[in-house]
Amino acid sequence: MKIDLRSDTVTKPTKEMLEFMMQAKVGDDVFGEDETVKKLEERLANMFGKEKALFFPSGTMANQTAIKLHTNPGEQVICDKYGHIYNYESGGVAFNSGVSCKLLDGQRGMFTLNQVKEAINPLDYWYAQTSLVAVENTTNKGGGACWDFNELIKIKKVCLENKLGYHLDGARLWNALVAKKENPKQYGEIFDTISVCFSKGLGAPIGSVLVGDADIMKNAIRIRKVFGGNLRQAGYLAAAALYALDNHVDRLVGDHKKAREIGEVLTQKPQIKSVEPIETNIIIFELNDDVSEQVFFQRLVDRGIHIISMGSNKLRMVTHLNYTNDMHTAVLKALKGL
Structure with missing residues (x-):
C-alpha cells in the first residue's frame, strides 16, 4: 500500500x-x-x-x-x-x-x-x-x-x-x-x-x-x-x-485530527528534535543532528510511506482527502516502530 x-x-x-x-x-x-x-x-x-x-x-x-x-x-x-x-x-x-x-x-x-x-x-x-x-x-x-x-x-x-x-x-x-x-x-x-x-x-x-x-x-x-x-x-x-x-470543506476537521495524532507520535520519538505546533493538516518536524535524514526517509519509503524534505533536517507530512483511516493506522504503527 x-x-x-x-x-x-x-x-x-x-x-x-x-x-x-x-x-x-x-x-x-x-x-x-x-x-x-x-x-x-x-x-x-x-x-x-x-x-x-x-x-x-x-x-x-x-x-x-x-x-x-x-x-x-x-x-x-x-x-x-x-x-x-x-x-x-x-x-x-x-x-x-x-x-x-x-x-x-x-x-x-x-x-x-x-x-x-x-x-x-x-x-x-x-x-x-x-x-x-x-x-x-x-x-x-x-x-x-x-x-x-x-x-x-x-x-x-x-x-x-x-x-x-x-x-x-x-x-x-x-x-x-x-x-x-x-x-x-x-x-x-x-x-x-x-x-x-x-x-x-x-x-x-x-x-x-x-x-x-x-x-x-x-x-x-x-x-x-x-x-x-x-x-x-x-x-x-x-x-x-x-x-x-x-x-469537502467540513471533512477537513478529520485531516486536522489525523495530523495532530501523527504529531503526538513524533514527539515521543527519540530521533525527533522538535515538531512544529499543528493547527491544520501540515506536520513539519526536525530530526536530531545525529540522525541521517536519508536513512530516516528511506525507512519510511520501505514501509510505503512517502513524505517530503524541507531542507536542514526538516521533513513534512500533509494529510488529505485520499489519506484513509487504514493508511493512518499503518502510518502510526510504522512511526512507533521506527
Whole structure:
C-alpha cells in the first residue's frame, strides 16, 4: 500500500466528484459563455462579499495576477520570508511584475503590525515605493499555521493609512476557516484581493479563484490572458470546485485530527528534535543532528510511506482527502516502530 503524504495536492477526484463534473453545462469561457464557471465565480464573490471573482488554472497564476494588479514595476511588496509568493512561485514577483520583496522575519510565516510599519519605505525617491502587503493563510512553510485574525485587522489599518494594497494568498484558507471557526466574509471585509485554491484540501483536480472589488479586478481578466490563463470549456473544472465546496470543506476537521495524532507520535520519538505546533493538516518536524535524514526517509519509503524534505533536517507530512483511516493506522504503527 503506497501512502502519499508529500502534499495535499496529490489527491485525485472522488467518483462522485467525477460524475458531477461530467454533468456540467459548459461553453466557451473566453466568450463568457460557460455557465458553470460563471456560477462558481458568482458563488465565490458572494461568499467573500466581493464584487468580482475570476477562475484561474492555478493559485500561482491567481497570486501573480493580484500582485500585478496592485503594483507597478520598481515598487515593493512586503511579505514574510516564508511566503509562497517569494519562495515557490519561480521568481514571478520580479519576472511578471518587476517588483521586489521586503522580507519580514516573522514567526512561522506570520508577522506583526509593528513589523509592517517598520518595513514601509520612506517616500524619498531613492527608495522603492512600498505598494502591497501580502499575507499567506495558512502558512505552508510555517507548518499550516493560522493567523490571528485580530492581527490581520490591525495590519489592514496600516495599509489604509499608507495607501497600500492588501492581498491574501488563501491557498489553504479553507483549513484556517474550519480550524478557527471563521467565515469567508470576515476576510473579504479586510483584504482587497484573495486567492483560494480547490486542488489542495478540497480535492479538486485543478483550479483557483481570485476575488476582489470591481476597481482592483477590472484588469484581472486581461492579465490572466497575458499569463496564458484563458480557458475554453472550463466548466468541467469549475464543477469540481463547486462539488468540493458542498462536500469537502467540513471533512477537513478529520485531516486536522489525523495530523495532530501523527504529531503526538513524533514527539515521543527519540530521533525527533522538535515538531512544529499543528493547527491544520501540515506536520513539519526536525530530526536530531545525529540522525541521517536519508536513512530516516528511506525507512519510511520501505514501509510505503512517502513524505517530503524541507531542507536542514526538516521533513513534512500533509494529510488529505485520499489519506484513509487504514493508511493512518499503518502510518502510526510504522512511526512507533521506527
